[in-house]
Amino acid sequence: xxxxxxxxxxxxxxxxSDVPVRDADVxxxxxxEVADKFGGEGLLRCLKCGACSxxxxxxxxxxxxxxxxxxxVLLGLREQVLxxxxxWLCAACFTCEERCVQEVNFTDVVTVLRNMASxxxxxxxxxxxxxxxxxEHGRVSKATGHVGKIRxxxxxxxxxxxxxxxxxxxxxxxxxxEIIEANEGRESEE
Amino acid sequence: xxxxEKLATxxxxxxxxxxxxxxxxxxxxxxxxxxxxxxxxxxxxxxxxSIGGAMAMLDKTFPTLDCSACIxxxxxxxxxxxxxxxxxxxxxxxGISGQAGNFKVKVLRKARKVLExxxxxxxxxxxxxxxxxxxxxxxxLGFRRAVYVGFPQNTPLVYTIDDENCIKCEMCVKxxxxxxxxxxxxxxxxxxxVGAIVVATGFELFxxxxxxxxxxxEYKNVINALEYERLINAAGPTAGHLLRMSDGxxxxxxxxxxxxxxxxxxxxxxxxxxxxxxxxxxNAVMAKELQPDNVKNVTVYYADIxxxxxxxxxxxxxxxxxxxxxxxxGRVGEVAENPKTRNIEIRVENTETGEYLQHExxxxxxxxxxxxxxELRVIxxxxxxxxxxDGYLFVEHPASNxxxxxxxxxxxxxxxxxxxxxxxSVAAGSAAAMRASITLAKGGEV
Numbered sequence: 001x002x003x004x005x006x007x008x009x010x011x012x013x014x015x016x017s018d019v020p021v022r023d024a025d026v027x028x029x030x031x032x033e034v035a036d037k038f039g040g041e042g043l044l045r046c047l048k049c050g051a052c053s054x055x056x057x058x059x060x061x062x063x064x065x066x067x068x069x070x071x072x073v074l075l076g077l078r079e080q081v082l083x084x085x086x087x088w089l090c091a092a093c094f095t096c097e098e099r100c101v102q103e104v105n106f107t108d109v110v111t112v113l114r115n116m117a118s119x120x121x122x123x124x125x126x127x128x129x130x131x132x133x134x135x136e137h138g139r140v141s142k143a144t145g146h147v148g149k150i151r152x153x154x155x156x157x158x159x160x161x162x163x164x165x166x167x168x169x170x171x172x173x174x175x176x177x178e179i180i181e182a183n184e185g186r187e188s189e190e
Numbered sequence: 191x192x193x194x195e196k197l198a199t200x201x202x203x204x205x206x207x208x209x210x211x212x213x214x215x216x217x218x219x220x221x222x223x224x225x226x227x228x229x230x231x232x233x234x235x236x237x238x239x240s241i242g243g244a245m246a247m248l249d250k251t252f253p254t255l256d257c258s259a260c261i262x263x264x265x266x267x268x269x270x271x272x273x274x275x276x277x278x279x280x281x282x283x284x285g286i287s288g289q290a291g292n293f294k295v296k297v298l299r300k301a302r303k304v305l306e307x308x309x310x311x312x313x314x315x316x317x318x319x320x321x322x323x324x325x326x327x328x329x330x331l332g333f334r335r336a337v338y339v340g341f342p343q344n345t346p347l348v349y350t351i352d353d354e355n356c357i358k359c360e361m362c363v364k365x366x367x368x369x370x371x372x373x374x375x376x377x378x379x380x381x382x383x384v385g386a387i388v389v390a391t392g393f394e395l396f397x398x399x400x401x402x403x404x405x406x407x408e409y410k411n412v413i414n415a416l417e418y419e420r421l422i423n424a425a426g427p428t429a430g431h432l433l434r435m436s437d438g439x440x441x442x443x444x445x446x447x448x449x450x451x452x453x454x455x456x457x458x459x460x461x462x463x464x465x466x467x468x469x470x471x472x473n474a475v476m477a478k479e480l481q482p483d484n485v486k487n488v489t490v491y492y493a494d495i496x497x498x499x500x501x502x503x504x505x506x507x508x509x510x511x512x513x514x515x516x517x518x519x520g521r522v523g524e525v526a527e528n529p530k531t532r533n534i535e536i537r538v539e540n541t542e543t544g545e546y547l548q549h550e551x552x553x554x555x556x557x558x559x560x561x562x563x564x565e566l567r568v569i570x571x572x573x574x575x576x577x578x579x580d581g582y583l584f585v586e587h588p589a590s591n592x593x594x595x596x597x598x599x600x601x602x603x604x605x606x607x608x609x610x611x612x613x614x615s616v617a618a619g620s621a622a623a624m625r626a627s628i629t630l631a632k633g634g635e636v
Contacts, residue, residue, distance in 0.1 A: 054523020
C-alpha cells in the first residue's frame with residue numbers, strides 16, 4: 001500500500017540558513033554569555049521543538065523563525081546572530097512565550113541579544129534613529145502641530161514639554177550615550 | 191453467595207494468606223492472577239463497574255497491531271473465574287492501617303443497585319430504561335442507559351445502575367425476571383485484613399483543553415486520541431467506522447498532533463509520557479489500514495519520535511515506507527477552523543527545513559500525555575508512601591527495586607509508578623505479585 005504522500009518522506013530538504021557551519025564561526029561560550037544575562041536564563045532550556053515558530057505572526061508572512069534564532073545562539077554563531085537583521089524582526093508580541101513549553105521566554109532572550117548587538121554597534125538603523133529622536137526631543141516621535149490641534153478639540157491640555165535636563169542625566173548615567181556612539185552613522189544606512 | 195455473605199467472608203480473611211490489589215487494569219489483573227496462581231487469596235478492588243482499565247478501551251496495541259480486546263478478554267475471564275480472587279468492582283479503598291502481614295483495609299462497596307449473585311447480564315432491563323446519557327467508556331461519544339454495562343465484555347457481567355441519573359421509575363425492576371435489581375441498596379463498608387498491598391491505580395489522561403490554541407472543545411473536528419480509539423474500535427459507538435464529528439464523513443486527511451501535555455513545564459508535565467509517540471504512530475497506521483482508499487493523507491506532527499522499545503523503531507519505519515505516513519518535526523503552534531468546511535488548519539514549522547506550514551486536515555487528533563490519577567495522592571497518604579514531584583509513587587530504587595515502596599508490604603506496578611506501556615505494565619504487575627508473595631510467605635516479616 002503506497003500512500004500519495006510517501007515521496008516526500010525521509011528526504012528532508014536542506015536547511016535554508018547558511019550551511020555548513022564552520023568551526024571558525026562557532027563561539028561555544030556565546031550561549032552561556034547570553035544565558036548569564038538577565039532575561040536570557042531560559043535559553044538553555046530550549047528543545048528546538050518549533051512551537052515558537054509555529055505561532056509566530058511575523059514568521060507567517062516572512063522567512064523569520066524564532067527557533068532558528070535560538071538555534072543559532074545555541075550553536076554559537078555569534079556573528080550571524082548579532083550582525084544579521086533577523087534579531088530585529090521580532091515584533092515582541094509574546095505569542096512565542098505563550099506557546100513555549102519550556103519557559104524559554106524568547107522575547108526576553110531577544111531583548112538580551114538586541115542589547116548585546118547594540119553595544120557592539122550592530123543596532124538596526126530604525127532603532128538608532130528612534131534613540132536619537134528620544135535624545136533630541138524626549139519622545140520616540142516628534143510632537144506635531146496636528147496632534148496638538150486634536151488635543152485642543154478634545155478639550156485635553158497641551159503636551160507638557162519633557163524635562164530634558166533630567167532625561168540627559170538618565171541617559172548619561174545609564175550608558176545610553178556609549179551605545180549611541182557605538183552605532184554612530186547607522187541610522188542613515190536604512 | 192449473597193452480598194452479605196460475601197462481606198462477612200471478606201472481613202474474616204486470613205491476613206497472611208491474602209493480598210490486596212488496588213486497581214483492575216491490565217497491571218493489577220496480572221498481579222492478581224500471579225498471586226492467586228501461587229495459592230494466595232487476592233482481593234481486587236476496582237472503582238469502575240468493570241475491570242480491564244484503559245486497555246479495554248483501546249482498539250489495537252503497538253507495535254504488533256494485535257487486537258487489544260483479543261489479548262485482554264481472556265485475562266478478564268480468568269480473573270473473574272479464579273477461585274482465589276475476590277473481585278470487588280464499583281468499590282473504593284477508603285482507609286488503610288496496620289503493617290506488613292497485618293493491614294486493615296477499609297473498602298467502600300458503592301451501591302450498584304443490582305445484585306451481583308443474581309444478575310446474569312442478559313440486558314433485558316436496558317431497553318426499558320428511559321434515560322440516555324453519554325457513555326464514559328466511549329469517552330462520551332456513544333450513549334448508555336442509567337442501567338448499563340460500559341462495554342460488552344464488562345467483567346463481572348453484572349449491570350450497574352447509575353444513581354445520579356436514575357429517575358427511580360422502576361421499569362427495570364419490572365423487566366428483570368431474576369429479581370436482581372434492588373433500588374433500595376445502600377453503600378456498604380467492609381474492613382478486610384490483608385498481608386500485602388499492590389497499588390495499581392493506573393493513569394489519567396491529560397486534559398487537552400488546557401491548550402486553548404489547539405482548539406479542543408472549540409472545534410468539532412479536533413478530538414483526543416482516546417476518542418479516536420473508540421471511533422476505530424469495532425465495539426465502539428460507530429462500530430469501527432472512522433468518521434469525523436462535524437458531518438459524519440470519512441476524513442480524507444488526518445493530522446496527529448504529538449506531545450500534547452508531555453514535556454511541557456508550563457502545564458506541570460515536564461516528563462515524557464513514553465506511550466504517545468507509539469500510540470500516535472499506531473493510530474496513524476490504523477487510519478490507512480481501515481480506510482486505504484478514502485484516507486489519502488496522514489501526517490504526524492512530532493517534537494521527537496521516541497521509539498525506544500522492542501520492534502518500535504521498525505514499526506516507525508514501516509509507518510513511513512509501507513503506509514506512506516508523513517512525519518513532520520515541529521510542535522504545532524496553533525490550529526484554526528475553516529468555518530465553511532469545518533476543516534482544521536494546522537500551523538507549524540517544519541524544523542527540519544525551516545518552512546512555515548499551513549496544512550489543512552479534515553480531522554485532527556491530539557495525542558495527550560498521561561498523569562497520575564487524582565486519587566493516587568489520597569491512597570499514598572493512607573499508605574504512608576511518598577509521591578514524587580510529578581505525582582507518581584516513589585519506589586525504593588528505580589533500577590534495583592522498581593516495584594517496592596519504602597513501606598514494607600506495599601508494592602506498586604503499572605502507571606502508578608510512572609508512565610508505562612502495556613508490556614511494561616504487565617511485567618511490573620508480575621514483579622509486584624512476586625514481591626508481595628514473598629512478604630505473605632514470610633508471614634509479614636521483612
